[in-house]
Every structure is written in C-alpha cells, then in structure tokens.
Amino acid sequence: MLKIIIIVLLLGVIASLFSGLVFLFKDSDRTDSKRTLYALGIRVSLAAMLLGTIFYGFQTGELRLGTKAPWHQYEAGVPAGAPKEDN
Numbered sequence: 001m002l003k004i005i006i007i008v009l010l011l012g013v014i015a016s017l018f019s020g021l022v023f024l025f026k027d028s029d030r031t032d033s034k035r036t037l038y039a040l041g042i043r044v045s046l047a048a049m050l051l052g053t054i055f056y057g058f059q060t061g062e063l064r065l066g067t068k069a070p071w072h073q074y075e076a077g078v079p080a081g082a083p084k085e086d087n
Contacts, residue, residue: 002053002056002057002062002063003063005053006050006053006054006057009046009049009050009053010050012042012046013043013046013047013050016039016042016043016046017039017043018021019041020036020039020040023035024036033063046063
C-alpha cells in the first residue's frame with residue numbers, strides 16, 4: 001500500500017511540474033496570473049509529502065534499501081548465500 005501511495009505522489013509531482021510549465025508559457029503575457037505560483041506550491045507540498053512518506057516507510061521497515069536489487073544477487077560471480085572460498 002505504501003508503494004502505491006509513493007507512486008501516486010510521484011505522479012502528482014510530475015503532473016504539477018508540467019502544469020506549471022504550461023501555465024508559465026500560457027500566462028507569460030499576463031502579469032496578474034498566479035497559476036504558475038499555485039502549481040509550484042502544489043508541487044512543493046506533494047514533494048514534502050512524498051519525502052515524508054518515504055521517511056515513514058524506512059522508519060517502519062516497510063521500505064528497505066536495495067534488498068531485492070539485481071546487483072545484490074551475485075557477488076563476483078558467486079550466488080548470494082553460497083559459501084565463499086577462503087585462500
């Protein structure tokens with residue numbers, strides 16, 4: 001569930017980023033428009049929630065760093081968990 005929340009927040013940050021870019025170009029001739037500023041505020045809020053959610057996931061143990069990453073499976077050609085030869 002936590003990973004889904006993280007993905008939704010990340011997509012929200014990206015959508016807000018692009019909407020701010022569109023508003024920046026569309027409202028470049030209007031000096032009274034604040035749509036770009038509002039999009040920035042939404043993006044910053046979503047990014048703060050995203051970082052908070054990731055921090056919460058690490059603190060509770062629901063997220064772990066690199067435990068299932070492909071590069072952790074093999075170490076120097078030896079499968080993980082296999083006994084290593086000592087010389």
